[in-house]
Amino acid sequence: MGCPLLQNTLAGLILVLLSKGSNVLGAEFSHLPDNITVLEGESVTLRCRIDEEVTHKAWLNRSNILFTGTDKWSLDKRVTLVNTSNREFSILIDKVQVTDEGPYTCTFQANNKPRITHVYLIVQVPARIVNISKSVSVNEGENVNLYCLAVGRPEPTVTWKDQKYGLVSEGEFLDITEIKRQQAEDYECITHNGVAPPDQQKVRVTVNYPPMITDMKNMPANLGKTAILRCDAMAVPPATFEWYRDDHRPVENDNTLRIKNEKTRSLLLFTNVTEKHFGNYTCFASNRLGSSNASMLLFRKLSHTSHIPRCASALTFFIYFFCQICSHSSFVTIRS
Template identity: 30%
Template sequence: MALSTKGVRISYTQAGSPWNTEDNDYYYDPLEPEMLRPKIVTESQEFSTHPGEDITLPCVVDREWHSLVWRRGGNILWVLQNHEGNLLLQSVTRDDRFGRNDTSLTIKNIDATDEGTYTCELSETVPPRNVSHVLKVRVPPEVMSTNRRSVMTIKMGRTAILGCKATGNPEPNITWTYEYRLLSNTLSNHKLTKCNHLRISSTDPPVVEAREPEVYIGVGYRITLACFVYAQPRAQVKWYRKGGVPIDPMRLMRTVNSDNRYSLQFSRVNFDDLGGYTCNATNFMGNSSASVRLTARPKPVKFVSPHQGDMETNYTLIWEVESYHPVLAYDIAYRNDTDEEDQWITFTVPGTTSSTKYHSMSHTFTDLEPGSAYYVRVVARNEYGRGDANESFAFTTLDSAGTDSPTYAQPSGEESAEENNPLEDNVSEANEDVVSKEIQKTSVAASEALVNQTNSEDISRNEVSVAEKTVIHDDTSAANELSPKERKMQLMALVTAISLSSFF
């Protein structure tokens, strides 16, 4: 069948179908001039989008046309018929996300399956004229473990095998990191997915460490005891008085921070609070604890005088000590380096008072041998007990020629405070850390009575006979510089020390 329209010859074949993409029913006679045939003026493009977005793929025809088809591969999406300017859409696909904007294809709510090549085609020309667009859908990588678990719990010493898989478009490469460090740096096309969300969790019994095994404080002060707990899984931590005695929850505050530090806070330390405490941690793997002692006794003394003396037969020893309460007395022991280890000379000197917790004191040794080495130990005592004895302090006197004595090393472990401590034989340690309150009251009362009858000059220079030697403690200059109130306090401390010595 042949028709003629405005001098243009058009052939129509009845055997064809408007849905046939291979044999078009409408075509221009090859004799038709090229300039009169419609053509698509849109250039092929590549589009990139993300899931959930909308997009329009363009297709513009330059002149009057009769049939236009949009397809994806061999699947027709829709056909558009043009009858004298009236466009008739004949949909083929059942996916209502595909539509049109004039002769362009629209796609709504794109997903990863929409990626591919889309073609706009004029089916009335031989051969058909068309334009193709490539649509790429970018899908961010998603990583998951192969066993769908983000935490793997194993026992210490066992082997752990971790696995992960990733999805995304373009296809991601997989690398592993440990503690934010890249274990593999192989990259392809700048695509990288880190499997750093997997975590190995080992099961460990608790390990408890005390921040300070012994905490020094004074009655009436604020203090915090602390321990560090390391456990997997997380342990349950509780504080107890030594022996399992529960702690009053209304008066104390328990806290924990991100560093696994568990604290027990005293807003005001009472006399009954002194003693031992236990930080206990428990999980299903086991139990552990650490002990902390809260004490008001003095700390070990620190020596600040030089090791080399500047006199032949005398040496002035200077020391400091921390004690929240007044120091009642200092127990001193010394010996010549040539003496046997058990030949220590021991004596006691009065304590000191201070407006702070820091106390300083000095004592001058006399009748020493020129150019000789000596060892000395000092222990402080207050109303709550005796401090620990530290290692011996070594000093030398000036030799008779006026030159320094040869230097020598500090005493080794054989001279440590724990072994052969002469001060332990001189004064026995009080029960635990605390002297009985009744003894304190008796001592103070006796001190006040004696001070009221004693003149300060009577004890400004006192002599103590020890092992057939005379040890002189000269406080005359210090006494002359003290005010009456301070002199009275020093006298009370001295007399209290003497009273306590009879008890110890």
């Protein structure tokens, strides 16, 4: 806040010079200055109230003279005299800057006595993020280091928030060791100093990993009907899909079979099931990080009117299923 003794001495000296040799009998002033807080960019009025007949008056900022009476000494156009009378001697600072912070002194002479009033201007700046990590894409198992730099007056706090789980980490830096795919999300940086609403920005972290097939099952089908084989695979970046028959022939579209690829799955759509469609199918999912495959069977659905005795039905289905895998033969009947 500066040296009050030096400021008082300077203010008294100015009054001596202004009074052109008047006797100085003593000075009256407050030892602790009043604080005025203002946001950067706003305007503020510094008031100096006078209750006696004044002969000389002046405003100072540190060691700089701003006004002596109505004469302006400051070259700053933002500083103006807004009220000068027998009762008040006030100045206005427009569009306050951080450099305006500091001590201001109003000094006047009344009845041959210097009177001095101090005010300390505090300039606050809302917390603001000035530099933050860009969104990143990493492979699973790598380390991630995020940063978020903020400024403000008073000094702001910085917090990282996990959007998915609500976890909070204090400080400008967020370090994630051996990141997992479940940790891929938006991470939010929040900075706050109590001056204005918090400033916040998000960083997206993408975690790449090879395909993992999550859903597959054998499907029964009736001749002449429709059927679907489905292959679901989670992967980042998204997987590309290929289908193969049991003899390793790639499956291709025809008038009875269509392949439909979506973002996380591939479908084999049979529009008219025939004998040639029964068999084993392998789904192959891949991206630049790796691949995964799984096999499933399209088999003929057992008829409810089958002549198989009930006691043999379970065994019949097992034998039939085994035969479908090995030779894709027609239905095998077990006679009692």
